[in-house]
Amino acid sequence: MSRLKPGNEYEKTFAFRFFRWLSGSKDPYVGEVEMQAQQEKVIPEETIIERMRESEMIRDKIYDGEQNKAARIFHKIYMAVAIFFCIALVGVLLLAVSCLPPNGNADNPVNNTVSERYIESGLQETGALNIVSGMILTYRAFDTFGETNVLFIATCCVMILLMLDDAILKKEAVSNDRRFEPKNDTILQGVAFVLCPVIFIFGIYIILNGHLSPGGGFSGGAVMGSGLILYVAAFGFKKTQRFFDEHIYKIAKITALCMYGLIGTYFYMTGANGMDNHIPLGIPGHILSSGIILPINVCVGLEVACTMYAFYALFRRGGL
Amino acid sequence: MDFVRNFPCISIMLCLFAGIISSGLRGRAAMIVNAGLLVINTALSACTLVYTLALGESFVYVMGQFPAPWGNEIRAGVLEALMALFFCIIMLLSLLGGRHKLLEGVEKGKLYLYYVLMDLLLSSLLALVYTNDMFTAYVFVEINTISACGLIMIRQNGRTIEAAVRYMIMSLLGSGMLLLGLCMLYDLTGHLLMSNIQESVALIVAEGKYTIPLIISIVLMSVGLCIKSALFPFHAWLPDAYGYSTVSSAAVLSSLVSKGYIFLLIKIIYRVIGFEIYRDSRIIDILFVFGLMGMIFGSLSAIRENDIRRMIAFSSVAQIGYIYMGFGMGTEAGMTASVFHILSHAATKSLLFIAAVGLTDVSGRNRQFIELTGSGYRNRWAGAAFTVGSLAMVGVPMFSGFISKLLFSQAAVQNHAKMLPALIVLGVSTILNAIYFMKTVIRIYTPVENTSYPSLTCKDMPLYAVVLAAFIILNMTLGVSSQPVVDMIRQGLAMFA
Numbered sequence: 001m002s003r004l005k006p007g008n009e010y011e012k013t014f015a016f017r018f019f020r021w022l023s024g025s026k027d028p029y030v031g032e033v034e035m036q037a038q039q040e041k042v043i044p045e046e047t048i049i050e051r052m053r054e055s056e057m058i059r060d061k062i063y064d065g066e067q068n069k070a071a072r073i074f075h076k077i078y079m080a081v082a083i084f085f086c087i088a089l090v091g092v093l094l095l096a097v098s099c100l101p102p103n104g105n106a107d108n109p110v111n112n113t114v115s116e117r118y119i120e121s122g123l124q125e126t127g128a129l130n131i132v133s134g135m136i137l138t139y140r141a142f143d144t145f146g147e148t149n150v151l152f153i154a155t156c157c158v159m160i161l162l163m164l165d166d167a168i169l170k171k172e173a174v175s176n177d178r179r180f181e182p183k184n185d186t187i188l189q190g191v192a193f194v195l196c197p198v199i200f201i202f203g204i205y206i207i208l209n210g211h212l213s214p215g216g217g218f219s220g221g222a223v224m225g226s227g228l229i230l231y232v233a234a235f236g237f238k239k240t241q242r243f244f245d246e247h248i249y250k251i252a253k254i255t256a257l258c259m260y261g262l263i264g265t266y267f268y269m270t271g272a273n274g275m276d277n278h279i280p281l282g283i284p285g286h287i288l289s290s291g292i293i294l295p296i297n298v299c300v301g302l303e304v305a306c307t308m309y310a311f312y313a314l315f316r317r318g319g320l
Numbered sequence: 321m322d323f324v325r326n327f328p329c330i331s332i333m334l335c336l337f338a339g340i341i342s343s344g345l346r347g348r349a350a351m352i353v354n355a356g357l358l359v360i361n362t363a364l365s366a367c368t369l370v371y372t373l374a375l376g377e378s379f380v381y382v383m384g385q386f387p388a389p390w391g392n393e394i395r396a397g398v399l400e401a402l403m404a405l406f407f408c409i410i411m412l413l414s415l416l417g418g419r420h421k422l423l424e425g426v427e428k429g430k431l432y433l434y435y436v437l438m439d440l441l442l443s444s445l446l447a448l449v450y451t452n453d454m455f456t457a458y459v460f461v462e463i464n465t466i467s468a469c470g471l472i473m474i475r476q477n478g479r480t481i482e483a484a485v486r487y488m489i490m491s492l493l494g495s496g497m498l499l500l501g502l503c504m505l506y507d508l509t510g511h512l513l514m515s516n517i518q519e520s521v522a523l524i525v526a527e528g529k530y531t532i533p534l535i536i537s538i539v540l541m542s543v544g545l546c547i548k549s550a551l552f553p554f555h556a557w558l559p560d561a562y563g564y565s566t567v568s569s570a571a572v573l574s575s576l577v578s579k580g581y582i583f584l585l586i587k588i589i590y591r592v593i594g595f596e597i598y599r600d601s602r603i604i605d606i607l608f609v610f611g612l613m614g615m616i617f618g619s620l621s622a623i624r625e626n627d628i629r630r631m632i633a634f635s636s637v638a639q640i641g642y643i644y645m646g647f648g649m650g651t652e653a654g655m656t657a658s659v660f661h662i663l664s665h666a667a668t669k670s671l672l673f674i675a676a677v678g679l680t681d682v683s684g685r686n687r688q689f690i691e692l693t694g695s696g697y698r699n700r701w702a703g704a705a706f707t708v709g710s711l712a713m714v715g716v717p718m719f720s721g722f723i724s725k726l727l728f729s730q731a732a733v734q735n736h737a738k739m740l741p742a743l744i745v746l747g748v749s750t751i752l753n754a755i756y757f758m759k760t761v762i763r764i765y766t767p768v769e770n771t772s773y774p775s776l777t778c779k780d781m782p783l784y785a786v787v788l789a790a791f792i793i794l795n796m797t798l799g800v801s802s803q804p805v806v807d808m809i810r811q812g813l814a815m816f817a
Contacts, residue, residue: 096536100507109510109520114389142383142392146459149336153440153463156433157470165429250344257340265333271385273321
């Protein structure tokens with residue numbers, strides 16, 4: 001090795017010290033740092049026992065009803081007031097119910113122009129045979145968008161509470177989170193093998209026929225979500241992640257909600273500004289009919305299915 | 321139709337879209353989306369405010385192809401636009417001011433969820449402000465409740481989880497009562513739209529047929545909203561929720577979330593039940609008494625507290641008491657004072673929370689008063705801002721709190737039956753306020769020798785200093801040029817009737 005600097009100066013450079021350290025000719029600690037054995041902090045046993053006895057004594061005194069007279073009296077008064085309050089509330093509510101208009105009476109205030117129009121011209125105006133679908137998804141589309149967002153935000157809150165870090169999840173994935181369950185239960189897998197396709201098809205049927213028969217996005221989505229949960233329970237997360245992992249979950253959820261939002265915004269803005277709604281209503285009774293109800297039902301169904309599955313997965317292993 | 325009329329609908333939908341899209345973004349991107357959303361919404365609300373002021377009346381906006389009793393509808397007047405503008409500004413400032421704490425206290429992978437919750441919270445606040453339909457209001461109350469729980473527990477330690485559980489139980493009780501009252505009201509009137517309910521309620525009162533269920537449903541709705549906005553006997557969830565959550569959450573919860581519910585109650589009083597019927601129902605006397613008790617007991621609890629954040633939280637109980645006392649007067653003047661106090665308390669309380677964090681940061685993150693000694697010298701911006709907030713809370717002239725106290729006393733003088741208790745409690749509560757806020761100010765400006773804690777200047781945290789300056793300006797503006805704001809509130813309340 002050629003040296004450009006004279007020996008004295010070279011000894012001050014970093015390179016010299018580095019190579020010296022590399023070759024191990026000088027221990028950097030010798031003469032620089034004094035090493036001492038660490039002294040263990042010793043707490044005498046008497047103090048520990050004393051402390052434990054004290055804390056136990058305090059706890060006993062506070063929670064012991066026999067000795068603490070104030071706590072006992074407070075507890076009794078608390079119970080009495082709580083019971084009195086509940087009885088009073090029940091009484092007031094019963095009184096209110098007894099004074100309400102009798103159920104099923106034709107002159108009730110509820111039977112007014114609002115419900116009349118829903119029932120009489122709902123079919124023409126929304127094109128949906130299922131009046132309830134027509135009502136919640138066309139007449140009151142804004143409320144239902146809010147309701148769908150309630151589900152969305154509930155998933156967000158569960159994620160805050162239960163979502164684990166990616167590293168922990170990968171570690172857990174090795175054991176496939178089946179600490180207390182048998183792996184590959186044959187009976188469960190057999191049943192799921194038969195049932196899952198049927199459940200999925202039934203869920204899709206409910207969603208697509210939401211405007212024709214009882215059902216719709218919320219109920220159909222719940223059915224599809226339960227099918228997904230059954231699949232996971234039988235075959236484990238590894239197999240499910242081949243077609244439904246966190247990435248696809250996010251894409252599905254965001255697409256569904258954004259689609260609903262865009263359709264909704266189009267519907268509100270055209271309506272409010274007095275423009276025509278160009279989405280055709282179609283022929284009532286056909287599968288492709290009833291304007292915005294069918295696409296909204298599909299979006300809601302997707303969102304509900306995702307939410308159901310996400311709840312299960314988050315509670316079971318803290319990740320999707 | 322003027323294009324400006326679309327702005328309320330656009331701002332609500334923008335919030336929802338921002339929340340949905342943020343759920344697929346990373347923390348930083350979600351933060352930028354949120355800030356952009358708040359700026360845009362501030363501009364939209366300001367345009368709406370200017371438009372309604374020029375129009376001189378409120379307008380309804382049909383959400384869909386079908387007119388009001390069948391479809392959904394929102395309504396914007398001067399008061400609604402003013403509230404929306406204020407909510408957007410304060411949320412923007414609180415989030416910017418607490419950003420460094422947020423980055424510290426929240427897990428990195430969950431930061432985007434915080435902004436999702438904030439976006440949806442803003443949407444629910446705007447919807448509560450603009451709604452003209454009771455069921456829409458209930459749906460967005462749900463969103464508000466759930467997102468508030470998330471905001472409390474995002475900084476995960478044992479105390480915030482406990483606080484969130486408490487908040488959830490009490491808040492759901494309130495939502496349930498609101499829903500029960502709403503169902504009964506629907507059974508009696510057959511409508512969910514506010515103006516139609518008001519007509520039917522007037523008929524019911526004239527006929528005198530269903531008086532008992534009507535009164536009970538009014539009580540259920542009022543008590544439900546009182547629980548959710550922490551009126552005095554229902555405030556047990558408040559100190560933990562505001563005291564231990566991350567600072568932006570505390571500021572937003574205390575200055576916006578509870579105010580959203582109070583604004584909904586104002587809407588119910590004016591637009592659903594009718595002001596005269598509500599006043600004659602004697603419920604306002606109960607609100608008045610609880611408001612007075614809250615003013616005293618909230619301040620007493622604050623005096624006893626040894627933790628600066630919890631002290632500010634307990635002070636909220638007292639200030640909410642002021643607002644309900646204004647309701648309880650049962651006069652137009654009392655209501656104006658209450659609405660002004662909603663604004664002034666929102667501006668002041670978020671300032672206090674953000675400034676308190678600056679003070680605790682230069683005291684080794686200790687929140688006990690003994691450690692805070694002299695912290696006003698170590699972080700001059702935060703000290704000055706805290707002093708301004710304290711003076712405003714106590715009600716010194718030139719600051720916003722003075723105007724609201726002035727308006728409250730003017731309202732009290734006009735109401736002969738309630739003048740004496742209102743004025744006495746107002747005086748006592750002001751003295752109690754002064755005791756605990758001035759104690760803190762004196763404490764933070766007591767010089768201390770050879771302290772081990774480091775000092776911070778505004779160069780260390782430029783954003784934080786700018787936010788504090790903006791808050792101070794907002795407070796002084798409300799205090800110095802209050803007349804335009806008070807006029808707007810009067811005009812808005814006149815549009816309600």
